[in-house]
Amino acid sequence: MENYKCKSVGIIGSGIQGVCTGLQLIKKGIPVTIFDRQDPLSQDFKPASYGNAGHFSPYAVLQLNRPDILFDVPKMLFSSYGPLALKWNYVPKMINWFFYYLKNCNKKSMMHTAKNMHQILSLSNDAYEEIFQEIDTNGLVEKKGIIYVWTNKNLKSRNLEIKVRDELGIKQKLLSQKEVLELEPNLNPVFDAGIIYESAMHARDPHGILKQIFKLFLKRGGKFIQTNIKSVEQSKNDETILRSEKEEYKFEKSVVASGAFSKQFTDQLGEKIPLDTERGYHVHFKGQEKLISRPVIFLDRGFGMTPMNQGLRAVGTVELGGTENPLSKKRIDYVIRCAKELLPQLGAHEDEWLGFRPTLPDFLPILGPSLKNKNIIYAFGHQHLGWTLGAITGKIVSGIVAGEKTNLDLSPYSSKRFN
Numbered sequence: 001m002e003n004y005k006c007k008s009v010g011i012i013g014s015g016i017q018g019v020c021t022g023l024q025l026i027k028k029g030i031p032v033t034i035f036d037r038q039d040p041l042s043q044d045f046k047p048a049s050y051g052n053a054g055h056f057s058p059y060a061v062l063q064l065n066r067p068d069i070l071f072d073v074p075k076m077l078f079s080s081y082g083p084l085a086l087k088w089n090y091v092p093k094m095i096n097w098f099f100y101y102l103k104n105c106n107k108k109s110m111m112h113t114a115k116n117m118h119q120i121l122s123l124s125n126d127a128y129e130e131i132f133q134e135i136d137t138n139g140l141v142e143k144k145g146i147i148y149v150w151t152n153k154n155l156k157s158r159n160l161e162i163k164v165r166d167e168l169g170i171k172q173k174l175l176s177q178k179e180v181l182e183l184e185p186n187l188n189p190v191f192d193a194g195i196i197y198e199s200a201m202h203a204r205d206p207h208g209i210l211k212q213i214f215k216l217f218l219k220r221g222g223k224f225i226q227t228n229i230k231s232v233e234q235s236k237n238d239e240t241i242l243r244s245e246k247e248e249y250k251f252e253k254s255v256v257a258s259g260a261f262s263k264q265f266t267d268q269l270g271e272k273i274p275l276d277t278e279r280g281y282h283v284h285f286k287g288q289e290k291l292i293s294r295p296v297i298f299l300d301r302g303f304g305m306t307p308m309n310q311g312l313r314a315v316g317t318v319e320l321g322g323t324e325n326p327l328s329k330k331r332i333d334y335v336i337r338c339a340k341e342l343l344p345q346l347g348a349h350e351d352e353w354l355g356f357r358p359t360l361p362d363f364l365p366i367l368g369p370s371l372k373n374k375n376i377i378y379a380f381g382h383q384h385l386g387w388t389l390g391a392i393t394g395k396i397v398s399g400i401v402a403g404e405k406t407n408l409d410l411s412p413y414s415s416k417r418f419n
Contacts, residue, residue, distance in 0.1 A: 005029070005402075010240065010255070012254065012255065013256070013380075015047050017257040017389075020390045020391050024394040026217060027220065033225055033249070035227055035229045035242060035249075037226065040211060047259065048355045050206060051282050051355040052387045054306045056387070057146065058124050058170075061164065063113050063363030063384075065101065068157045070102075112412070119409065127394070135216055137209065137212070140209050142204060147175070147180060148194055149187075149194035151190070175194040175196055177192055183294075186291045188341065191298065202307075203387070205308060227245075230243055231243045233269075234370075235250075239252065242254055259386065260357065273366065273419075275358055277323055278359045280318070281317055281353065282313050282335070282351070284349065285314065285347065289307035302316055314336070316338060357383050357384060358386070359383040362417070365382045368414045
């Protein structure tokens with residue numbers, strides 16, 4: 001094993017997971033080709049890596065598999081002014097996902113997710129810093145922390161979050177309403193208190209950062225082919241085949257990093273992975289980005305705002321409804337209403353965007369080999385934290401591909417847990 005070196009790798013997906021994995025493999029001297037139907041350098045490329053909130057959130061260990069949230073879900077679903085929505089035509093397709101979700105919605109599972117998210121989140125900023133040494137991040141990254149605010153309505157939930165993060169040793173600083181307003185004086189004081197994560201950073205332009213990393217990948221000798229890969233299979237012990245409509249491409253190993261679209265490949269490989277989609281929305285308020293100096297998230301509303309180069313980006317809501325349903329105007333209206341609740345001085349909005357977050361019902365990503373095809377490696381299912389976990393995923397998955405030893409416990413991220 002000592003002298004083993006992987007001969008070639010094909011990666012399906014040029015979002016942040018695929019590009020960071022490709023870069024790390026190239027650094028190990030392994031030839032890599034990334035495939036995507038869209039070119040990351042094109043202005044029209046607008047996947048999740050383009051449209052997210054832009055937060056690097058190493059503290060975000062708690063996910064939606066919390067008993068305290070389960071109680072509120074029905075209420076949220078039936079309110080048009082709530083952070084959670086459901087496309088009812090999609091419900092039959094989500095039954096399997098809901099089954100696993102309910103099974104994972106208890107204190108023990110919540111802590112299992114939190115602990116194993118913390119294992120990789122605690123390494124996430126350092127993994128990015130390594131990449132930032134090699135690219136020009138001028139005007140692309142800011143280190144001013146991230147603020148969360150809330151009303152006293154759900155204090156039990158807030159106290160739970162604070163307690164779990166404390167137990168895991170995550171640095172957090174509680175703020176009174178007055179202290180929040182000292183940091184962000186333009187906010188409308190419709191909240192009671194808040195917290196700041198001072199070690200968090202945010203992107204001024206997520207797509208700009210993705211492009212820089214992709215250019216570095218190409219400069220280092222990585223290849224890119226713009227085509228729609230339709231299938232992946234392991235044909236021999238040391239060969240995998242990626243097929244588009246017209247061509248087939250052979251590599252020793254392949255990586256599936258297609259985000260919300262990864263399920264078509266795992267289904268082909270005979271794995272029953274309950275991957276589904278959370279639909280997220282954003283709008284921009286052009287020229288209004290100076291109203292706040294760092295991201296602000298309003299927890300009661302499941303919504304946040306980030307100052308970006310394109311304007312003030314308002315993002316939020318979780319809508320369950322797959323990748324085929326059209327954009328929901330109600331959800332866009334919700335995001336705008338939330339933004340104007342916190343910043344009543346906002347004017348007209350632009351750029352209505354819908355993107356897809358790949359979500360598994362236990363809210364842990366899948367990182368590691370396919371069960372039946374050891375040369376096909378998975379890197380998807382990062383839900384709201386795809387952006388935060390891009391660089392560390394690249395390090396972990398490239399290590400798996402290269403057959404390196406790790407001191408991380410990777411078993412919680414295996415697809416075994418669903419099969």
